[in-house]
Amino acid sequence: MAQLIHGSDYNPEQWLDRPDIIDGDIRLMKKAGMNSMSIGIFSWSVLEPEEGKYDFSFLDMIMEKFYQNDIKAILATPSGARPRWLAEKYPEVLRTDSLGRKQVFGGRHNHCHSSPIFREKITAINTLLAKRYKDHPSLFMWHISNELSGGCFCPRCRKAFIDYLKKQYNNDLDKLNHDWWTTFWSHTYTNWEQIEPPSPLGDTNLHGLNLAWNRFITHLCADYIKTEVAPLKEITPNIPTTINMMDMFTGLDYEVLKDEVDIISWDNYPHWHSENDYDAAIKADFAHDWFRSLKHKPFFMMESTPSLVNWQGYNRPKRPGMHILSSLAAVAHGSDSVQYFQWRKSRGSSEKFHGAVIDHCGRDDTRVFKEVSELGKILQSISDVAGTQIKSEVAIIYDTQNRWALDDAQALCNKDKQYFAQVLDHYRALRKLGVNIDVIGSCQDFSSYKLICAPMLYMISEQNANRLKDFVKNGGVLVSGYFSAVVNENDLCYLGGCPGGGLGEVFGVWAEEIDTLLPGNTVSVADEQNTYTAADFCEVIHPTTAKTLLKYTQEFYQGTPAACVNSYHNGKAYYIAYRDSGKFYDVLYDNITTELGICREKSVLPYGLLIQKRGGLTFVGNYSENYIDFIIPDGSYDIVSGSQGRLSLQPYGVLAITKKE
Ligand code: GAL
Numbered sequence: 001m002a003q004l005i006h007g008s009d010y011n012p013e014q015w016l017d018r019p020d021i022i023d024g025d026i027r028l029m030k031k032a033g034m035n036s037m038s039i040g041i042f043s044w045s046v047l048e049p050e051e052g053k054y055d056f057s058f059l060d061m062i063m064e065k066f067y068q069n070d071i072k073a074i075l076a077t078p079s080g081a082r083p084r085w086l087a088e089k090y091p092e093v094l095r096t097d098s099l100g101r102k103q104v105f106g107g108r109h110n111h112c113h114s115s116p117i118f119r120e121k122i123t124a125i126n127t128l129l130a131k132r133y134k135d136h137p138s139l140f141m142w143h144i145s146n147e148l149s150g151g152c153f154c155p156r157c158r159k160a161f162i163d164y165l166k167k168q169y170n171n172d173l174d175k176l177n178h179d180w181w182t183t184f185w186s187h188t189y190t191n192w193e194q195i196e197p198p199s200p201l202g203d204t205n206l207h208g209l210n211l212a213w214n215r216f217i218t219h220l221c222a223d224y225i226k227t228e229v230a231p232l233k234e235i236t237p238n239i240p241t242t243i244n245m246m247d248m249f250t251g252l253d254y255e256v257l258k259d260e261v262d263i264i265s266w267d268n269y270p271h272w273h274s275e276n277d278y279d280a281a282i283k284a285d286f287a288h289d290w291f292r293s294l295k296h297k298p299f300f301m302m303e304s305t306p307s308l309v310n311w312q313g314y315n316r317p318k319r320p321g322m323h324i325l326s327s328l329a330a331v332a333h334g335s336d337s338v339q340y341f342q343w344r345k346s347r348g349s350s351e352k353f354h355g356a357v358i359d360h361c362g363r364d365d366t367r368v369f370k371e372v373s374e375l376g377k378i379l380q381s382i383s384d385v386a387g388t389q390i391k392s393e394v395a396i397i398y399d400t401q402n403r404w405a406l407d408d409a410q411a412l413c414n415k416d417k418q419y420f421a422q423v424l425d426h427y428r429a430l431r432k433l434g435v436n437i438d439v440i441g442s443c444q445d446f447s448s449y450k451l452i453c454a455p456m457l458y459m460i461s462e463q464n465a466n467r468l469k470d471f472v473k474n475g476g477v478l479v480s481g482y483f484s485a486v487v488n489e490n491d492l493c494y495l496g497g498c499p500g501g502g503l504g505e506v507f508g509v510w511a512e513e514i515d516t517l518l519p520g521n522t523v524s525v526a527d528e529q530n531t532y533t534a535a536d537f538c539e540v541i542h543p544t545t546a547k548t549l550l551k552y553t554q555e556f557y558q559g560t561p562a563a564c565v566n567s568y569h570n571g572k573a574y575y576i577a578y579r580d581s582g583k584f585y586d587v588l589y590d591n592i593t594t595e596l597g598i599c600r601e602k603s604v605l606p607y608g609l610l611i612q613k614r615g616g617l618t619f620v621g622n623y624s625e626n627y628i629d630f631i632i633p634d635g636s637y638d639i640v641s642g643s644q645g646r647l648s649l650q651p652y653g654v655l656a657i658t659k660k661e
Contacts, residue, residue: 002386004379005337007036007074008357009303012062013046014346021362025344026065028364032357033376036072038302038339040129041146042108044078044086048125051085056132063138072140074242075133077228079122080146081108086121093118096154098199109145112152113224114160123231130235142241143302144228147267149251151217153197161216162192168212179490180208207408207491214404218253225260244302247287248420250407253400255441258294266291267303267341268330273316277652278608281329281623282428285610288333290398290439298387301330303341307355307368317355321652323371324378324640325621328654331379332612332619336386338379340372381639382656388615392438393598394430397454398423399442405459405491412483412516418536419456422579426453426479429585433593434601434611446471450596454480461489465501472506472571477592480507481563481576482514482539499575507575508546508566514539515555524553525562525578530587534562534578541577549574550584609649620655632657 008029015021029037039062040047048054059075066073087094087105093115094103103110111118133139151157169176173189182188187206189195196202198210229241240262245254247268258264268287270280291299304327308317318326327338345356357372358364398420406419430437430453438449442464446452452471457480460468465485472478485499494500497510504510515538517523523534527550540557546564553559563576563584574588586604593600601611608624617639622628627648637644638655649655 002383003035004331004383004386005036005072005300005339006032006034006376006379007038007072007337008034008340008343009041010037010039010343011042011346012039013043013058015344016046016058021344022062022065024362025358026069026071028358028369029071029343030069031364032369032373033380034071034343034357036074036140036337036339037066037343038074038076038143040078041076041143042078042081043076044081044125045083047078048083051089054125054128056128059129059133063133063136066138067136071138073133073136073138074141074143075129075139076143077122077126077129077145077232079111079118079144079228082111082118086118090115090117090121092154092156093121095150095152096157098153098197099201100153100199102154109147109149112154112157113220114152114154114157119224119227122228126228127231127235130232134236139236139239141263142229142232142236142239143265144225144241144243144261147244147246148221148225148257149246149249151197151213151220153199157220158195158197160220161197161213162195164216164219165195165212166192179492180206180212181492182206182208207405210408211401211405211491215253215401217251218256221252222257222260225257229260242300242302245291248283248290250400250403254291254294255400255443263300264291264294264297265300265302265337268301269303269305269309269312270326271312272318272322272326274312274314277322277625278610278623281326281610281621282424282431284326285329285333285431285612286398286424286427286439288330288335289437292334292390293395293438293440293444296438297389298334298336300337300339301327301335302337302339304330304339305355306340306357306372310351310354315353317368319652320367320371321650321654323368324375325623325652325654327375328378328619328656329610329612329621331382331385332614332617332621334390334614338375378640378656382617385615385617390436390438390614392436393450393596394435394593395438395440395444395446395449395452396423396427396430397442397452397457398439399457399459401489402442402457402459405487406456406483408491409458412514412537417456417483418579419458422455425580425582425585426455426589429582429589430593431610432586432604433589434605435589435593435598436613446476447474449476450598451477451479451592454478454484456482457484458486459489459491460485460501460503462501465503469502469506469568472573473569475570477572477574477596478506479574479576479588479592481574482511482537482578504544506566506568507564507573508568509541509543509561509564509575509577511577512540512542515557522581523555523578525550525584526553527551532584533581535581536579538562538579539577541575546573546575552578616658618655618657620649620657622649622651622653625651627651630655635660
């Protein structure tokens with residue numbers, strides 16, 4: 001039977017001297033409608049207090065209680081944090097920073113991923129965990145480590161980097177010198193051993209090196225995950241694995257890591273009520289769509305807060321309704337779970353004031369507990385949605401490696417080239433129309449979409465450019481614009497004009513130069529009827545075969561095209577040469593989606609309302625502080641409230657609309 005997971009990170013190892021609290025926890029979990037707990041994430045020092053001396057008694061006890069109470073266990077491998085003995089006896093497990101400083105014991109998530117000792121020790125404990133619980137009926141999923149991130153600059157990692165490069169370059173150092181353009185500033189390598197990772201003490205200006213190092217960090221992390229997963233897959237081949245990924249994290253390329261695990265999961269902490277809630281919701285939806293599109297399968301929202309966090313500038317409790325609204329948004333976008341950090345507030349240390357289902361008071365009559373319990377019931381009532389796929393006719397390309405290269409480029413506005421903000425602008429215009437959207441990397445398959453938006457796709461390989469070309473040839477509509485297809489996958493500029501990689505022909509334009517506007521400055525652009533506003537960047541372009549849609553009406557480029565469309569074989573390609581402040585994208589996507597017959601709402605949604613469809617349900621959320629009128633179509637009703645017909649949706653209200661039987 002389909003089931004949505006409702007769960008939480010649970011740290012009973014902090015309460016082993018309080019069996020009354022642990023027993024109370026289990027009772028309250030049932031009361032709150034929780035069916036899964038993530039355990040053991042930071043338990044290494046309890047599970048292996050001394051090297052080779054293991055004690056699984058607390059896990060045995062908890063797993064048994066879960067079994068008795070029909071609660072699933074998402075069992076973590078304990079490498080989120082290491083025990084002291086490990087660092088003390090084997091300092092090689094500690095990271096070295098880019099200035100060559102070795103860390104001392106402390107913190108978490110900061111092991112050297114190339115350390116053979118670390119890998120040996122984690123393999124040993126993972127093997128024991130898998131053997132011990134392989135037949136345990138509660139074992140549901142493996143949670144590998146916690147929020148993997150970061151790199152190490154120790155001599156062993158440096159050697160691994162050089163070995164990686166030798167393999168990538170088939171031992172051809174000349175090719176590497178060419179790709180990294182090392183003749184610049186006389187940086188030519190004459191032997192492999194000269195290669196150092198990027199460092200403020202050495203090279204930060206070889207952009208090819210920076211890009212290669214970022215790729216290597218992801219490669220090493222993937223290799224590390226393989227080490228952790230190997231014993232688990234050997235002993236428990238049917239138990240799925242996951243790593244909990246982080247919101248729009250740029251330190252690793254998740255498009256690469258996705259293949260190392262069975263299920264994508266991520267930790268979702270929007271800045272509710274400290275930034276504009278509608279904007280925060282758009283960002284959270286975008287992230288959900290990104291994580292879902294990694295495997296094009298349902299994912300897990302592994303962490304979220306039931307109330308507030310403790311690490312934002314202003315830590316504000318979710319307003320009444322926001323918890324249910326934001327949790328159902330995750331489900332609407334493809335999550336098969338709503339999970340929290342954390343079940344119970346810890347009594348001491350840095351997370352003691354982080355939101356939890358159970359506060360220090362231990363009560364179940366709090367506002368938070370009641371909302372969590374109410375959500376538990378709602379999740380049961382919509383459980384049929386679990387496992388259902390989301391079909392999108394539209395994709396937006398958001399590419400982590402492109403972001404690395406773009407952020408690294410010394411150009412435009414160095415402080416912020418606004419890549420993510422620009423991608424979000426396109427996303428928002430489409431979400432205003434209630435369109436379901438996939439968010440994909442530039443290596444993914446394009447063939448199933450009608451419309452692809454690829455804003456600021458600065459770095460693209462010729463191979464992927466060709467695939468985009470084919471997409472348009474075969475009838476697809478492509479939207480891109482300024483500073484796109486500028487460099488190839490090695491960060492070398494395309495010669496012969498931009499957009500490069502053959503895309504100039506598709507867009508029917510070539511770009512001559514780009515203007516960076518100062519903060520607060522704008523430039524007008526217009527067609528015969530309407531005027532729009534450009535901010536941040538204005539590119540000067542020349543149509544070759546494209547038709548002009550808008551022209552600049554100011555600046556030295558006054559009268560030249562600001563937006564064009566080109567018919568290319570069976571499809572069309574739009575090139576928007578400037579950063580629009582929003583209105584033109586609204587018009588553009590209204591027209592394109594209508595023309596392509598893309599599934600959308602009949603009219604533009606009122607501000608604050610977001611709609612997403614999944615598995616026969618239409619989720620409608622109000623992210624504003626106002627009531628919004630909404631009509632539930634005849635023959636349908638809201639599962640959450642039972643409402644039908646015309647209604648006034650309250651602030652932070654949500655509907656899950658389905659057809660009547
Ligand atoms: C996550 C982390 C959790 C907890 C949480 C607090 O990033 O995985 O362990 O620290 O943040 O919001």
